[in-house]
Amino acid sequence: MKIAGICDRDTAVGLRLAGIQELCIPDNNAAHIFKELSQRNDVGVIFITETIADKISRELNDFRLRHDIPIVVEIPDKSGHRTDRRSYVSYLIKKAVGIDIERREK
């Protein structure tokens, strides 16, 4: 199965340097691109930058609740990891355990 990415221009260059060929750079049609990519059955992992994930969060969550593969992974883009948004993983943790778990560095 292939590895794919939906990301901005700079991240695309970076991932391409890492050897990933299936890269999409959306401009305002991220939801459409994601839908197309997720319906192909030769894609195993989709990397998506946090900024784009934010824009299509509803489609993304809908999809992830129902499907296991492809695995969608959010990665930070060149401006760094965003702390102002709630990640899918912390949402899952809250759903499973019932409380938010946050780890602070000592």
Add this chain to the structure above:
Amino acid sequence: MVEQIIEGVNPTRMELLEIRKKIELAEKGHKLLEEKRDALVEKFFNIINKHHSLTKEINQELQEAFTSLIQAQMILGEKQVEEASHMIEDIGEIQIQEDNIMGVKIPKINKENIKKNTKPLYGFLETCAKLDDAHKKFNELLPKLLHLAEVEGDIKSLSTEIEKTKRRVNVLENNLLPKLHATQRYIEMQLDEREREDFFRRKRIKAIMEAKKESIA
């Protein structure tokens, strides 16, 4: 809340035995499910910790890789870098297999076919060392990103399983077991009542018969 009994039971000794059997089974099941839930949660926390340290590592390394990339872009220009980036070998394909932790199916990524060090195919002339740096860093990052994907898959599968188990435990604890206990009590009370009635009736008949005997004699 008013205790509810299971509808349609006859207060007979047979039913009572049946209900006792059911209670025993439900309690056994409840205990087992509870144990399963606790074990799953423990595993879940381990994976969360792993995920946490992994994301931290990746965030930092990605930052470094982007710094190199931006430096390369400053030296060569964005266009040149993008052209060079097309001249990288494809990394190959992964296989997604299934693994399981305690009966929960989780995705496992087989990275065997991934090429570790893809050689850049661009020439020395139009590029610079910073681009090589960026290439190397992104390349080293990829296995970690795939590992992250795997861990996130684990978290997803485990969290759904935990939710399911939790719901089952709750149904047993708050619905089925109280109902069964209430029904048991109800039948026991009915049987006692009947026994008392019988006892009283027998006493009564005995007294009447004795009175008759005396009047004859």
